[in-house]
Amino acid sequence: MRVPLHSKASRILLVTACIIAALAYSSLAGADLLADYFAGRSSLRALRAAVWLRPTNAEYHYLLGRYLWLVQQAPEGASQAYRTAVDLDPHAARYWLELAATYQWLGKDDAEMDAVSHAVRAEPTTPSVAWDAANYYLIHGDTGLALQEYSVVLAYDPYLYPAAVQAVWRIKPDADFLLQNVVPPVPDVYAYFLTLMISKNETEASAKIWDRLVQLREPIAAHHVFNYVAYLVQHQDPDQARMVWKQAGPLCDLSAYQPSAENLIVNGDFSQEVLNAGFDWRYQKRSDVDLSLDSVHFQAGRRSLLIDFDSHGLRDAGVWHLITVQPNTSYKFSAYFKADGIEGVGGPRVSLQDQYSNESYFDSDYLTDADFFKPIGGDFTTGPDSKLLVLRVNRDPAGSPIKGKLWLDGFRLVQNPKG
Numbered sequence: 001m002r003v004p005l006h007s008k009a010s011r012i013l014l015v016t017a018c019i020i021a022a023l024a025y026s027s028l029a030g031a032d033l034l035a036d037y038f039a040g041r042s043s044l045r046a047l048r049a050a051v052w053l054r055p056t057n058a059e060y061h062y063l064l065g066r067y068l069w070l071v072q073q074a075p076e077g078a079s080q081a082y083r084t085a086v087d088l089d090p091h092a093a094r095y096w097l098e099l100a101a102t103y104q105w106l107g108k109d110d111a112e113m114d115a116v117s118h119a120v121r122a123e124p125t126t127p128s129v130a131w132d133a134a135n136y137y138l139i140h141g142d143t144g145l146a147l148q149e150y151s152v153v154l155a156y157d158p159y160l161y162p163a164a165v166q167a168v169w170r171i172k173p174d175a176d177f178l179l180q181n182v183v184p185p186v187p188d189v190y191a192y193f194l195t196l197m198i199s200k201n202e203t204e205a206s207a208k209i210w211d212r213l214v215q216l217r218e219p220i221a222a223h224h225v226f227n228y229v230a231y232l233v234q235h236q237d238p239d240q241a242r243m244v245w246k247q248a249g250p251l252c253d254l255s256a257y258q259p260s261a262e263n264l265i266v267n268g269d270f271s272q273e274v275l276n277a278g279f280d281w282r283y284q285k286r287s288d289v290d291l292s293l294d295s296v297h298f299q300a301g302r303r304s305l306l307i308d309f310d311s312h313g314l315r316d317a318g319v320w321h322l323i324t325v326q327p328n329t330s331y332k333f334s335a336y337f338k339a340d341g342i343e344g345v346g347g348p349r350v351s352l353q354d355q356y357s358n359e360s361y362f363d364s365d366y367l368t369d370a371d372f373f374k375p376i377g378g379d380f381t382t383g384p385d386s387k388l389l390v391l392r393v394n395r396d397p398a399g400s401p402i403k404g405k406l407w408l409d410g411f412r413l414v415q416n417p418k419g
Contacts, residue, residue: 044072058089065098075102086118093123097132104136113140120149127157134167143171147182155184161192169196175205179212187216191224198231206231207240214247222252226277233322236356238388242324245279254278261414264323264331265391268411269301281305284318291319299336299373300410307348307393307406314402317348317393322355323413327386330416333362334377335408342368342404346396350376350408355388366396367406379416 044067054060065081068074082099089095096119103112116136123129134149150171153164168182175197183189190213197206210228213220225248232241249255257266257280266279270293274281283291288311298304307317325331335350342348347366353359361380382389391411395402 058085061085075105078102091122093119093129127153151182154189165192175208187218220251229278264413265411270303271301286318304407304409309402312401313399315398321391323389330381334412336373336410337367338373338407339368339370340405344402349394349396351394354386355390
């Protein structure tokens with residue numbers, strides 16, 4: 001739209017107004033730039049200049065408060081600057097938390113807690129805010145509010161899971177309460193909680209957390225299962241260990257490593273990769289025994305276990321397998337072996353014994369002099385308390401030198417039919 005200017009005076013007036021507006025805009029822009037420049041300087045005079053130039057900018061008051069608090073060590077002046085910042089922008093939690101810190105120093109407990117409450121309301125799901133708030137509440141003995149804020153941390157910040165789980169357990173060492181009210185149903189959080197309970201030998205709490213973890217029906221990192229099973233075996237709870245291993249099958253890709261009625265020995269033909277954990281084969285690396293999977297010589301599947309001895313003396317080959325069984329039950333064991341150049345008195349044997357009592361149930365003959373795969377095996381009946389067996393490759397006599405190669409394959413253990 002065109003505005004007609006019918007006189008020279010009108011034209012002069014318009015030009016003058018435009019110049020004044022331009023000067024005012026330039027002045028404002030210049031003030032903004034100058035204030036921003038001063039705010040970036042680490043000096044009290046510069047920060048006060050920034051506040052003077054732009055008194056409605058909450059961030060400048062906040063920066064002035066931090067300088068007064070951290071550099072000048074003037075909590076009273078800092079609290080006044082922070083107070084102005086939160087009045088200008090009440091939605092920035094960090095302003096409120098800094099204000100709370102100055103109130104704490106000044107001994108103004110009620111004002112401190114009011115500032116913390118404002119911070120939480122400003123950013124209710126920010127983990128760093130929740131963490132700081134929880135610490136404030138702990139200092140003042142309000143464990144209920146502290147647990148509430150730690151729950152926010154656990155729900156939103158995976159990097160703080162371990163520290164937050166440890167914190168809530170210190171505050172309230174009650175697994176039922178924490179699972180019900182504090183710990184969110186997140187697989188990684190439950191897993192960290194389980195790890196902590198294992199480290200503290202809290203067997204009952206570990207079982208409750210595991211149940212919750214399974215109920216989520218979400219993937220679980222396999223190493224959590226391995227650690228829990230190892231803990232249960234160590235604490236002589238093979239029934240729970242067997243159940244955990246079975247439940248973990250679909251949750252962490254362990255379905256192929258489950259015992260069955262057809263074979264209680266997992267991965268007996270070495271068709272799967274060796275996990276070195278749980279109820280699969282376990283091994284320990286040694287300088288005088290080389291363990292490998294041989295895809296050239298095998299009997300049952302496509303690979304066999306090759307044990308290459310070159311030792312001045314050992315008790316066993318450093319490979320073993322845990323097998324869950326029933327007490328007072330008859331079983332049939334079988335396997336195949338091949339040997340080449342075995343030197344030394346006696347020889348290696350495959351043995352089955354109780355994991356806890358060391359009662360022996362099966363010992364093979366010496367595994368020597370076999371240029372093709374030969375069967376070994378036998379029947380046995382477990383004792384009244386036997387629930388977990390360990391299969392080993394022992395050196396007999398123990399401690400004697402041995403040299404040569406031994407292949408093992410086709411391990412199988414089944415329950416004999418009841419007659």
